[in-house]
Amino acid sequence: MNLPNGTLLQSGKYRIERVLGQGGFGITYLATNTAFDETVAIKEFFWRGVNHREQEGSTVSVSNRENEQMFGEQLAKFRKEARRIRRLHNPHIIAVHDLFDENGTAYYVMDYVDGESLADWQKRVNQPMPEAEVKNYLLQVLDALAVVHSNGFWHLDVKPGNVLIDHQKQVRLIDFGASKQMKLDGGATTNTQASYTPGYAPLEQVSQRLEDVGAWTDLYAVGAMGYRLLTNQRLPECYDILLKRDAAFQFPSSVSDEMRQLIVWMMQPNHTDRPQSVADVLAKLKPRPEPEPQSMPPKTVDPKPADVDPDVTIVKPKEPSAEDAHGDDLGGLVSISNRSKARASDIERVVTRLLRNMVQVDGGVFTMGCMSGRDGSGFGDEYPAHQVLLSAFYISRYQLTQDEWETIMGETPSKFKGNRLPVTNVSWHDCQNFILRLNQYSGRTFRLPTEAEWEYAARGGRLGRNTLYAGSDRLDDVGWYEANAHHAPREVGLLTPNELGLYDMTGNVHEWCADTFYRYSANVSGYEEDPIHHEGSLRRMTRGGSWLNGAGFMRIAQRCADNADMRNSTIGLRLAMSSMV
Numbered sequence: 001m002n003l004p005n006g007t008l009l010q011s012g013k014y015r016i017e018r019v020l021g022q023g024g025f026g027i028t029y030l031a032t033n034t035a036f037d038e039t040v041a042i043k044e045f046f047w048r049g050v051n052h053r054e055q056e057g058s059t060v061s062v063s064n065r066e067n068e069q070m071f072g073e074q075l076a077k078f079r080k081e082a083r084r085i086r087r088l089h090n091p092h093i094i095a096v097h098d099l100f101d102e103n104g105t106a107y108y109v110m111d112y113v114d115g116e117s118l119a120d121w122q123k124r125v126n127q128p129m130p131e132a133e134v135k136n137y138l139l140q141v142l143d144a145l146a147v148v149h150s151n152g153f154w155h156l157d158v159k160p161g162n163v164l165i166d167h168q169k170q171v172r173l174i175d176f177g178a179s180k181q182m183k184l185d186g187g188a189t190t191n192t193q194a195s196y197t198p199g200y201a202p203l204e205q206v207s208q209r210l211e212d213v214g215a216w217t218d219l220y221a222v223g224a225m226g227y228r229l230l231t232n233q234r235l236p237e238c239y240d241i242l243l244k245r246d247a248a249f250q251f252p253s254s255v256s257d258e259m260r261q262l263i264v265w266m267m268q269p270n271h272t273d274r275p276q277s278v279a280d281v282l283a284k285l286k287p288r289p290e291p292e293p294q295s296m297p298p299k300t301v302d303p304k305p306a307d308v309d310p311d312v313t314i315v316k317p318k319e320p321s322a323e324d325a326h327g328d329d330l331g332g333l334v335s336i337s338n339r340s341k342a343r344a345s346d347i348e349r350v351v352t353r354l355l356r357n358m359v360q361v362d363g364g365v366f367t368m369g370c371m372s373g374r375d376g377s378g379f380g381d382e383y384p385a386h387q388v389l390l391s392a393f394y395i396s397r398y399q400l401t402q403d404e405w406e407t408i409m410g411e412t413p414s415k416f417k418g419n420r421l422p423v424t425n426v427s428w429h430d431c432q433n434f435i436l437r438l439n440q441y442s443g444r445t446f447r448l449p450t451e452a453e454w455e456y457a458a459r460g461g462r463l464g465r466n467t468l469y470a471g472s473d474r475l476d477d478v479g480w481y482e483a484n485a486h487h488a489p490r491e492v493g494l495l496t497p498n499e500l501g502l503y504d505m506t507g508n509v510h511e512w513c514a515d516t517f518y519r520y521s522a523n524v525s526g527y528e529e530d531p532i533h534h535e536g537s538l539r540r541m542t543r544g545g546s547w548l549n550g551a552g553f554m555r556i557a558q559r560c561a562d563n564a565d566m567r568n569s570t571i572g573l574r575l576a577m578s579s580m581v
Contacts, residue, residue: 199235223266460499470505471498479507
C-alpha cells in the first residue's frame with residue numbers, strides 16, 4: 001500500500017505526487033519540495049511482506065512481532081544506504097539531499113531523473129542497443145564505480161534497472177542497498193549475506209564467498225549489463241559460464257571483436273581472471289587510460305608569441321608565404337602548410353585533453369603536515385601540523401605525460417620513453433617555460449599547484465578519509481615505488497585513484513610545486529589562508545615520492561625540495577588552475 005498522492009511529509013516540506021517504482025525493500029515517489037517548488041524523488045523504506053499500511057493511512061506497521069527485530073535491522077541498513085550515497089560526489093551517481101524518520105519508517109530525498117532506466121529502455125525498444133551507445137553508458141557507469149570503490153565499498157547490484165538515463169543520455173547509478181564496505185585487507189566488513197540479481201552476479205557473490213568479493217565483482221555486473229544491452233538476450237548464469245566458457249556467449253555480428261573480448265574478460269568465472277579495477281577496463285574501452293569528464297573547449301585565440309612556433313596556432317595555423325618557402329616551389333609550400341596544420345591539430349588535441357582532466361577541488365580547511373600517530377613518525381620539516389584554509393581550485397587527474405610535453409615543446413627530455421609515461425628530467429624552470437607556452441597556445445592560466453593545494457588534493461579534499469597514502473592505507477593499491485615499479489616510472493592512471501579521482505598522487509614521480517622550501521611556523525594562529533612561499537631559498541618543493549623511493553617516503557605528509565634547475569628521472573609535474581576561465 002503506497003502513500004496517497006498529496007501526502008505531506010516533514011511538516012509540509014515535501015508533497016507526494018505519485019509512485020515512480022517499488023521494489024522488495026522500498027517505494028520511490030515523485031514529490032515536490034514545496035519551499036522551492038522543485039521536483040525530487042523520495043524513497044520510503046517499505047519491506048514487502050513484512051510491512052503494511054492501513055487503507056488511506058500513512059503509518060507503516062510490522063505484520064507481526066516476530067518480524068520487528070528484522071525490520072529494525074533492515075531499517076538501519078536503509079539509513080546507512082542513504083548516508084553512504086551522500087558521501088559520493090560524482091555526476092553519474094544519484095545525489096541524496098535529506099534523510100528523516102516519519103510514519104514509523106525512514107525516507108531519503110534524492111535527485112529526480114527525468115528519463116528511464118536502461119531496463120525500461122530495453123523493455124520498451126526490445127532490440128539490441130548499438131555498440132557506440134552501450135560504450136557511452138558503460139563509461140559513465142565505470143566513472144561512477146571508480147568513485148564508489150575509492151570511497152571504500154562495492155555496489156554489488158549493478159544492472160540495467162539501477163542505471164537511470166535522462167534525455168541527454170547522462171547516467172545516474174542508483175540503489176546502493178546491497179553495497180558492502182571493504183576491509184583494508186580485502187573481503188567484506190560483515191558476514192551478512194550479500195543479496196544479488198541472477199545473471200548479474202558472479203560465482204563469489206552467488207555462493208556467498210564474501211572474502212572473494214571486490215571491485216571485480218562489480219565489473220562482472222558491468223560486463224553482464226553490456227552483454228544484455230548489446231544482445232537483448234537472456235544472460236548466461238555464472239554456472240553456465242563456468243561449464244561452457246566462451247560458448248555461453250552469443251553476440252550479434254554487429255558487435256566488434258574488441259567489445260566481445262572485453263565482455264568475456266569481465267565475466268570470467270574466476271575473479272582473479274577478470275579485470276581487477278576500473279582502470280583495467282578503461283584501458284581497453286578507451287585509447288588512453290583517462291576517463292573523460294565534462295570538457296570545456298579551448299578558447300579561440302591566435303597568440304603568435306615570439307617564442308612559439310610561428311606556423312602554429314590552435315585555431316587557424318599561419319600559412320607560410322612563398323618567400324617563407326624560399327621560392328615558388330608549390331610542392332614545398334603545401335608540405336610546410338600541412339605540417340603546420342597537423343601540429344596545430346595535435347596541440348588542440350592535447351589542450352582539450354588537459355582541460356577535460358582538470359578536477360575541481362572544493363575549498364576547505366585541512367590539517368597540513370604530519371599528524372602524530374596517523375602519518376607515522378615523520379621528519380622535522382613536516383611539523384608542526386597546522387590548519388590551512390584553501391579556496392577552490394582545479395588540479396589535473398594525471399601527472400603530465402611525455403606525449404603532452406612533446407606536443408607543446410617539440411621534444412621530450414625523458415630517459416624512459418613512452419607517450420603515456422610521465423614526463424621526467426624537467427627542472428622547475430623547464431616547467432615554467434612549458435606552462436608559459438601552453439598558456440599562450442590555449443589562452444588559459446595553467447600553473448603548478450602550491451604545496452598546500454597539492455597536499456589537500458592528495459588527502460582527498462573534503463572527501464578525504466585520512467589515509468596514510470593518497471586514497472588508501474595500502475601502498476600497493478595506489479602508488480608505484482621501489483618494491484613494485486621494477487626500477488622505472490609507470491604509465492599514468494594504472495592504479496586506484498584517490499577520493500577525488502586523482503591518480504599517482506603517491507609515487508611514480510615526484511611532482512614540482514610552486515613554492516620555495518620553507519619550514520612550517522609554530523606560531524601560526526587560526527588558519528593560514530591560501531599560502532604560497534617564494535622567499536628565502538633557491539630550492540623548490542616536490543611532493544609525492546617516486547618509483548625509486550622506499551615505502552617510508554610515500555606518506556602524504558612527506559616533503560622534499562630540490563634546486564630549481566634539478567633534472568632527473570624521478571621528477572615530473574602535475575598541472576593546476578585557479579579557475580577554468
